[in-house]
Amino acid sequence: MPKTLRILIWLAVALLGALALATVALHRGEQINAMWLVVAAICTYALGYRFYSKFIAAKVLTLDALRATPAERLENGRDFVPTNKWVVFGHHFAAIAGPGPLVGPVLAAQFGYLPGTLWILAGAVFGGCVQDFVILLFSVRRDGKSLTEMAREEIGRLGGLIAYVAVISIIVILLAVCALVVVNALKASPWGTFTIAMTIPIALLMGVYLRTLRPGKVLETSALGFMLVMLAIWGGQWVSQTASVARWFTFSGPALAILIIAYGFAASALPVWLLLAPRDYLSTFVKLGTISLLALGIVALRPTLHMPALTRFIDGSGPVFAGNVFPFAFITIACGAISGFHSLISSGTTPKLIRRETEARMVGYGAMLAESMVAIMAMIAACVLQPGIYFAINSPAGIVGQAPEAAAATISNWGFPITAAEMHSLAQSVGEQTLYNRTGGAPAFAVGMAHIFSNSLGGQALMAIWYHFAIMFEALFILTVLDAGTRVGRFMVQDALGHIWKPLGRTSWYPSILATSALIVAAWGYFLWQGVKDPLGGINSLWPLFGIANQLLATVALCVATTIVIKMGKAHYAAVTMGPLVWLVAVTFTASWHKIFDPNPRIGFLSHAAQLAFGASANARLIFNDRLDAVVTGALIVMVGLILIESAVEWLRVLSGRKQARVKESPFVATRFAEEQG
Template sequence: MSPVVLMFIGLAIFALGYFVYSKYLAKRVYRLNDDFETPAHELNDGVDYVPTNKFILWGHHFTSVAGAAPIVGPAIAVIWGWLPALLWVTIGTVFFAGMHDFGALWASARNKGRSIGALSGRYIGKRGANLFLIVIFLLLLMVIAAFAVVIKNLLISTPTSVIPTWGAIVVALLVGVAVYRLRWPLIPVTIVGVTALYALIVLGDRVPVVLPESFLGMSPATFWIVTLFVYGAIASLLPVWVLLQPRDYINGVQLFVGLALLYGAVLIGALFTEAKHNIVAPMINDAVPAGTPSIVPLLFVTIACGAISGFHGMVSSGTSSKQLDKETDARFVGYFGAVGEGLLSLGTILAVIAGFRTVAEWEEVYSAFGAGGVDAFVQGGGMLMQDGIGLPASLSATVLATMAVLFAATTMDTGMRLLRFVVQEIGDAVNVRITKVPATIVVVAVGLGLTFSQGLGGDGGLRIWPLFGTTNQLLASLTLSIIAVMLIRKRRTPWPALIPLAFVFVMSFWAAIDQLSSFANPESPDWLLFVIDVVIIVVSVWVVIEAMIAMRRAATEPPEAEDADVRLEAVREEV
């Protein structure tokens, strides 16, 4: 079968989701209103609360939630066959991720830009909110530690990506000044910025940067990880308009250029070149390698970003809601942000199932569960681009590797900003005021401690990563429970939230229970992960029970007051 068929099927489903289902959510469920004063205007402080053009905000939101996960998850999950992965990515994006991301953004904007953790206190109860913070803290810690390792590995394995990775920061700073201080038009600034970024990619391909075995007294792995945490700390403290927004915006545009190259290579390669790529991976893989876990429930936690992800709710409510210029922008930023991630996941699937010439080549890469990933995406996608549009193999690999590094880096620095918020919220819960700088120092210390917990190579950052999928999806279900409570209190249909909530919670809870036995394996037990998994399971069940009680109570109480009264109530709560 030609990958072009799958490409057009996926694109059609995403288009229907955005132009039909998201409009239904905006008009009938969330009832967006341009007259509503968003937190960005009401609380504008020029640092975290900043009214932002919806295209720039979409770029920030999309690249923050994307990271490397929509590449890694699908690239691993196709070991069960391309059909299950394709179905979960397309259906999950339209009915799960879009609703979840859009809903979290709307819910936070309607509550002064409060985070999901803070919203749980209002809509579920303080006890549930304190438990919620535990899950959020653990998930963000996994993200920043693991993504530091992913970026470090790519910078070492693909030295051609070093110059564009760090050069992108300079480009972003200049874009921020041009847009917010010089007030230059967005379109020409975008063209110049993206052109500069791709010039850096070409330069990086010609001038690879390989660090010596000892650099400033550190190994390359140690140096890159320390540098990444220092960068992330600085980026998380700067006003969002200086670096976070322009960097993420340029990266978002760069992603669509990269996706256009990848999709164009699939189309041109199938129609106009002799080296026609067909799908070599099985539709349903009945001969998975030994040790591969069952497709159910593992598929639904292996592919998180790209179908539905709890991390997205934290970004929606942690940073994006504070920058929303108009409430109606939430549909484009939240739902289309999810669609953008779905497009990346679809492109990944096409690259890893059609980027190899023979079944034997594909099986060699997928010789064990987890063997696919970013490397398979870069290898397969590079081959498609070389054969389809004639881009040299080395430059193709540099483009795709840089794409992965830049998204992982934006997710990491956003994750550090969010974790700083969580540390401050934990301080508030125990009546200890923690300001930005001390909270950031705590984040860096804990993150570096985990990353270097198994040596200076930094691979300790991946130690608790096996729990990411289940924790991430459990958090998504908890976020959906808050959205459902809000909708019930407003006497609006909660089913668009309740159906994904039930499915995601069952699958992720099932996966978490399955993992307990592997962590307690007598031959190679990991009691740290076992204990963390138990904590996550207990906390998640507890919060869901609290949420069910809150839903029942919301259904019997008088409808929630209209928005003006709600905002007055929120002010009284803070006083």
């Protein structure tokens, strides 16, 4: 293609993107079409990928097409396998896409669609994609080493230890938050509970089928499992309409919490092939299909966003969670913009599959852009709802009251008109008794998704089926994270305890399996129980904790990345990783300060504890929970501080010449793929 034409095309993309962003940002008081968000996102991602990632690849990382990757040098047909870049892209995307980019944007929509959308776009292009890309490349150049190992080698022992503690913390808090989202989505919902309950025998059946009847036919088994899940959704309608059966599947929040804790323990102790692996396959199958379907639905329907660009709640008085737009919008949306958790995947399986260094750009940077697009779709699904409905679903009873009329009146007084009759009619159309106080983000996302799907396919008649399909999709997704996370946490605890007493480190010794499973389940189970009992719906305190823990891991990853960039003699380009690092530090420190010390009891843990202590009915357990949350937040922020100090000392040593700038890369070996295109 001639150079002039290429320039003109990119100019057109930039102008279209600018127009779309201006429309998204500057429209006030009028509703806009969701396609403006889609166009703004696609143009931003295209420009970011074409120019920024290319700049990083060429100038900062100097990707070397002639250098053999560990997949080639250490090829063993098992972990290290040179794989086609599109296949690695799909594999990497499937591993990084979790429930986070679906839930975070839905919660952040309380500020309006604008803050969350801008953060998703800017955060991904300048932060999340950069982190995933550089960590992937650095891991590739170090034989696929993990983030923890790279932190220990490049920063110091403390860096490695903090990375380890950050991973454990994030797993525990993540699992508690995920479980809480499921509890809030399923409480008093026999249809949803039945469908999700059925996924357990379906996964077990898949495990047995795969092992005995059709060994190795995973795609076929997953398709079969998917059909059974669809049958379970259809059967759930009958269950919900048959009073004698429905009561067996109608649970309160605490009862569901106990069931999920028991499930988590069982899943951690059962053989992988029986439950974890088939559930993982089923979840991935549903995930890839549903995300594609949602993208098609949005393009086909081109819905109008009913949520305003900015709501009155940017002042921090929001009912979904309390706190100003800065820093809380940036803590709430982690996975769609920048997620520390991705650095574990980028330094896990993916670097062992990359065939050529130059492909790290598409896999690392590109897959994160796709994940960010999922977050934009979640934002659209939340904002196509009437704001009154959105707030009625997402506001806890402690804020809007228990009675439907009182809740409708409170929300209408905020300027988002809604009536109890409308909410009742909506609940009936989706096959639920009520949709009030369904905090956590999942039910609001499910209603939005059902709205998009039913208007594209099947009309109102299928609204209930689509709603429960969406709930099943989210819960299946989340329970898979719960299974896998509990087991990963268990292995990490076993690894650590093995240093104290060797038998505890043996992953096949049952007493150790049971003890460490109980330990990790008790840790996230405690936070889950705390969230279920919290009158503010739990999400108010737990989601910011999760956001802070996740961003702490991103801070570790960006510290490692900046250290390596400086040691590579590229200090003049260090702003590429230091920019998002400085932003994350500002966000996490500010958010943590507010969560601990803010005088508003809805935000600050300590002021809430003090308010409870002085109240007429002092609740010792709630007071203890608040203080524990404050301590956990404080510990996380101390770790951020420590890793920053250790990294800064290392940077100063190298920059002042007191330490030789030397990176610990694997030696150069020429690739045999050098003559291929790309």
